[in-house]
Amino acid sequence: MEVCRTIESVRDMVGKARGEGKRIGLAPTMGALHIGHVSLLRRAAEECDFVVVSIFVNPTQFGPGEDFDNYPRPFDRDLDICRKSGVDIVFAPTAGIMYPDENLTWVEVEKLTEPLCGMSRTGHFRGVTTVCAKLFNIVLPDAAYFGLKDAQQAAVIKKMVADLNMALEIVVCPTVREANGLAVSSRNKYLSETQREEASKIYASLLKCEELIAGGETNSSKIVRQMREILDEIAGGEVEYVEIVDAGTLAKVETVKGSVLAAVALKLGRARLIDNIVCRIIQPEAQ
Ligand code: PAF
Numbered sequence: 001m002e003v004c005r006t007i008e009s010v011r012d013m014v015g016k017a018r019g020e021g022k023r024i025g026l027a028p029t030m031g032a033l034h035i036g037h038v039s040l041l042r043r044a045a046e047e048c049d050f051v052v053v054s055i056f057v058n059p060t061q062f063g064p065g066e067d068f069d070n071y072p073r074p075f076d077r078d079l080d081i082c083r084k085s086g087v088d089i090v091f092a093p094t095a096g097i098m099y100p101d102e103n104l105t106w107v108e109v110e111k112l113t114e115p116l117c118g119m120s121r122t123g124h125f126r127g128v129t130t131v132c133a134k135l136f137n138i139v140l141p142d143a144a145y146f147g148l149k150d151a152q153q154a155a156v157i158k159k160m161v162a163d164l165n166m167a168l169e170i171v172v173c174p175t176v177r178e179a180n181g182l183a184v185s186s187r188n189k190y191l192s193e194t195q196r197e198e199a200s201k202i203y204a205s206l207l208k209c210e211e212l213i214a215g216g217e218t219n220s221s222k223i224v225r226q227m228r229e230i231l232d233e234i235a236g237g238e239v240e241y242v243e244i245v246d247a248g249t250l251a252k253v254e255t256v257k258g259s260v261l262a263a264v265a266l267k268l269g270r271a272r273l274i275d276n277i278v279c280r281i282i283q284p285e286a287q
Pocket of ligand 1: 028029030056058061128131132150153
């Protein structure tokens with residue numbers, strides 16, 4: 001496994017692999033790798049012949065007062081995880097390499113970035129899409145791997161790739177959970193043991209949504225109310241949003257039909273936690 005610090009070196013190595021007819025997979029990350037990332041790396045290694053992982057805590061996706069400075073950066077541990085997960089190259093640029101001058105070119109996906117996390121994290125998705133577009137241009141992967149935990153991010157990146165005719169496949173991998181159901185996240189490091197237990201109620205609220213929809217409930221307000229009751233039990237938790245939206249457009253739905261995404265964001269201590277579940281209404285067979 002090689003660690004590349006410059007754009008030229010990663011382009012050179014990936015170019016050689018491509019020249020040998022290898023399928024290139026990219027997993028963009030901000031490091032602090034956990035079992036959720038490992039599932040992306042393993043999937044990339046299964047489906048591709050050459051796997052690149054980028055480790056870059058991207059300053060342009062953090063707003064004022066967010067955790068950019070404190071974001072965990074356990075680089076040696078991350079390299080160990082990559083080495084054990086079949087990664088060929090770790091691309092770990094500095095901010096000076098990724099943004100050498102004042103950045104005047106931004107990639108912005110409209111509408112999909114407005115609801116859910118877009119409501120409180122102004123400019124966040126603009127930073128994500130811009131850095132992903134840059135990484136895609138640098139690595140030119142055949143496929144890039146993202147987690148479904150960040151469902152809005154995955155939807156936004158898919159739309160960017162479609163709208164800008166980028167020649168790669170976006171693969172979205174299932175959310176990995178701790179034993180108690182809490183979605184694995186780099187930000188779980190900010191939680192105490194008690195908070196981790198409390199935070200498992202986020203998944204309980206999503207399972208409640210799934211259960212209600214499976215039982216035939218289609219009124220979103222009623223479902224959200226019951227989810228909220230569970231979330232309100234989280235000691236010290238502050239619900240930012242709990243919503244049921246169309247899984248494709250991310251627009252709020254009053255009546256559940258087709259595929260919907262139930263999504264939650266909640267602050268607990270120093271952590272802002274997000275999670276979601278996709279539920280599908282099974283239409284009865286026409287007679
Ligand atoms: O999901 C993340 O870790 C980041 O948003 C990403 C996709 C690596 C872009 O910086």
